[in-house]
Amino acid sequence: MEFDHDLAFRNRIKLINDKTIDRTKKYIIYWMAHSHRANFNHGLEFAIELSNKIKKPLLVYFPITDRYKFSNIRYYKFMLDGVLEAKKFIEDRGIRFVIEKVEDVQQRVIELSKDSAALITDKPYLKYFRKLQKNIADSLEIPVFQVESDVCVPVEIVSYKQELYAFNFRRKIYSLLSSYLIPLSAREPKIKSINFDFKVNELTLKDSLEIIDKLSIDKSVSLSPFVGGYTQAKRFLKEFIENKLFKYKEYRSHPELDYQSNLSPYLHFGQISPVEIVLEILSNYKHVDDNINSFFNELIVWRELARNFCYYNPNYNQYEGIPDWAKKTLEEHKNDKREYVYTLEEFENAKTHDEYWNAAQLELLKTGKMHNYMRMYWCKKIIEWTEDPKQAFDIACYLNDKYELDGRDPNSYAGISWCFGTYDRPWKERKIFGKIRYMSASGLESKFDIKKYVEKVKRIKI
Numbered sequence: 001m002e003f004d005h006d007l008a009f010r011n012r013i014k015l016i017n018d019k020t021i022d023r024t025k026k027y028i029i030y031w032m033a034h035s036h037r038a039n040f041n042h043g044l045e046f047a048i049e050l051s052n053k054i055k056k057p058l059l060v061y062f063p064i065t066d067r068y069k070f071s072n073i074r075y076y077k078f079m080l081d082g083v084l085e086a087k088k089f090i091e092d093r094g095i096r097f098v099i100e101k102v103e104d105v106q107q108r109v110i111e112l113s114k115d116s117a118a119l120i121t122d123k124p125y126l127k128y129f130r131k132l133q134k135n136i137a138d139s140l141e142i143p144v145f146q147v148e149s150d151v152c153v154p155v156e157i158v159s160y161k162q163e164l165y166a167f168n169f170r171r172k173i174y175s176l177l178s179s180y181l182i183p184l185s186a187r188e189p190k191i192k193s194i195n196f197d198f199k200v201n202e203l204t205l206k207d208s209l210e211i212i213d214k215l216s217i218d219k220s221v222s223l224s225p226f227v228g229g230y231t232q233a234k235r236f237l238k239e240f241i242e243n244k245l246f247k248y249k250e251y252r253s254h255p256e257l258d259y260q261s262n263l264s265p266y267l268h269f270g271q272i273s274p275v276e277i278v279l280e281i282l283s284n285y286k287h288v289d290d291n292i293n294s295f296f297n298e299l300i301v302w303r304e305l306a307r308n309f310c311y312y313n314p315n316y317n318q319y320e321g322i323p324d325w326a327k328k329t330l331e332e333h334k335n336d337k338r339e340y341v342y343t344l345e346e347f348e349n350a351k352t353h354d355e356y357w358n359a360a361q362l363e364l365l366k367t368g369k370m371h372n373y374m375r376m377y378w379c380k381k382i383i384e385w386t387e388d389p390k391q392a393f394d395i396a397c398y399l400n401d402k403y404e405l406d407g408r409d410p411n412s413y414a415g416i417s418w419c420f421g422t423y424d425r426p427w428k429e430r431k432i433f434g435k436i437r438y439m440s441a442s443g444l445e446s447k448f449d450i451k452k453y454v455e456k457v458k459r460i461k462i
């Protein structure tokens with residue numbers, strides 16, 4: 001029997017307080033928190049459905065703040081490119097989209113929601129945003145709906161607990177996948193809210209850097225050559241399908257070449273839907289070959305396993321969140337002599353003795369996106385060249401959060417945690433690492449042309 005499409009859509013929606021819709025209120029709000037897009041956005045489409053049903057104008061609301069602890073110009077620019085494009089597409093559908101500069105997101109969303117019949121927003125996986133949404137839901141007298149649009153299958157439907165191994169998670173998610181890979185049609189808004197007076201202090205600037213000019217955020221990090229937005233994401237997807245996917249399995253771990261999709265920054269900001277990516281690939285190929293399987297293993301299995309990790313493990317961004325066996329073995333080797341020890345500043349400025357590691361850090365500094373294979377080596381060496389593993393975990397998180405365009409994501413913490421033993425098994429015991437997997441410079445030399453990668457990074461201009 002075919003799974004009901006409407007049920008699959010409804011399964012992405014969760015009411016997170018026990019309030020009912022107040023039809024005496026003036027409008028409804030879709031707070032665009034994580035899915036920064038007009039296309040293939042279940043939250044937006046649900047909000048339009050509700051607006052049509054209760055006949056209230058819809059406000060799409062994007063609060064921007066300089067109070068968020070990680071905010072910096074590099075990723076705010078990328079993020080705002082995407083938000084401004086989404087604004088245009090949504091306004092073309094006759095729906096008002098407001099960007100507002102706010103001091104305190106929680107307070108302002110609560111205030112604005114006082115005149116709203118319902119609040120709809122995107123489902124978060126990280127602690128800070130989950131707490132923010134819970135506080136808002138608890139203090140409002142209207143229903144707050146979380147809609148999960150940035151995954152193929154909703155996290156709680158795949159599993160109700162932290163999955164410890166990828167193979168279990170793979171089995172579970174693949175058994176549900178076909179029920180959730182469903183095209184999403186754009187609903188027709190019956191009420192045009194474009195001219196409705198929502199009593200907001202809208203930022204009407206049309207350029208990302210003009211908006212950033214109004215914010216006091218860290219402006220010391222250089223801009224990235226990546227440009228944000230759905231149109232750019234679709235360009236990368238097209239380029240990937242036409243020129244890279246057919247060699248993905250063989251070359252995805254070759255940093256000297258360029259066979260990854262480059263979609264992670266777009267996925268991180270919800271500028272493109274993972275369901276749309278999967279459907280687009282399936283519509284271009286008659287059968288699923290090894291390359292497609294390999295890509296889906298990253299995009300679907302590992303990416304959504306990272307959401308499972310952060311959702312169910314409260315220590316996902318801390319050393320304490322790694323498996324017990326890994327902590328035990330690292331602690332046993334805590335006092336092993338380190339041949340090199342670097343400070344955060346030396347790591348940050350790519351000043352180690354290792355030209356391969358420095359090249360990886362330089363790729364990050366220059367572009368805002370380090371190649372996947374080098375991310376593993378990069379993090380493993382931070383463990384090797386730091387006084388203790390807890391400090392290494394914090395340094396890796398700090399640099400990843402600050403410089404990666406796709407940082408501050410469930411993938412960030414799952415990726416770092418993987419380097420500390422999560423999802424892995426014990427290996428042969430050795431100095432410093434104990435039983436966690438080790439990576440060496442000679443390993444890089446034997447697997448691909450690492451010198452070519454170093455040269456490639458040197459040539460990148462900023």
Ligand SMILES: Cc1cc2nc3c(=O)[nH]c(=O)nc-3n(C[C@H](O)[C@H](O)[C@H](O)COP(=O)(O)OP(=O)(O)OC[C@H]3O[C@@H](n4cnc5c(N)ncnc54)[C@H](O)[C@@H]3O)c2cc1C
Nearest residue numbers: 260261262263264298299302303372375406407411412415
């Ligand atoms: C130490 C470390 C830190 C990492 N930090 C981040 C991070 O901050 N943000 C981030 O998105 N990814 C992170 N990753 C995972 C991975 O390196 C990137 O997702 C990938 O390099 C992104 O490039 P791409 O989109 O071109 O990848 P592709 O190879 O084209 O993969 C397509 C998509 O699959 C997903 N994916 C690929 N590899 C992984 C993986 N190992 N785990 C989970 N999802 C994956 C991503 O969403 C990616 O966009 C990290 C990995 C490690 C080892």
